[in-house]
Amino acid sequence: MPTTQQRRARRRGLTAARPEVLALSAAHVLDQxxxxxxxxxxxxxSDADGRLEAVALRMGWWRPRQVLIPAEALMMDEHGHLRVAAPRARIRRGPEAPVNGHLPRAALDEARVAFTRDVAPQAEPAGPAEPS
Incomplete structure (x- = not known):
């Protein structure tokens, strides 16, 4: 008998997908x-080799939105939930996921910047000029 995740994946047309991809379908996502x-x-x-590049996280009940989260910011915990290495506030401010099913490189790059950089690099402090 198929699991709930397998039934949901079949409805979305993911019947030929790998088992690990099916396990991600409809998985709960937790913040840090x-x-x-x-x-x-x-x-x-990825179109080239089929590896996971990102997921679209559906958030909210009244005004749902889909946030694009890169694979680099995700990890699976022991209960089968995905964890995002970011606080909920940063997740909410994340970039919108594309709605057409195709992930443009620019959208993936924007998501990587939003979730994989903690703080922008700071400029070196300007010290006193060295005497000549």
Whole structure:
């Protein structure tokens, strides 16, 4: 008997996908503190080699939105939930996921910048000029 995740994946047309991709379909996503932030709505794979590049996280009930999260910012915990290495506030401010099912390189780069950089590099402090 198919699992709930397999049934959901089949409805979305993911019947030929690899088992690890099917496991991500509709998985719960937690923030870095372990609070639920939403669930996986779409999975984006590389066209070249089929590796995971990003997921679209569906957040909210009244005004739902889909946030694009790069694979580098995700990890699977022991309960099968995905964890994002970011606080919920940063997740909410993340870039919108594309709605057409295709992930443009610019959107992926924007998501990587939003989730994988903690702080922008700071300029070196200007010290006193060295005597000549």
């Amino acid at each position: 503190e372990g609070r639920r932030s939403g669930h996986v709505h779409d999975v984006y794979l």
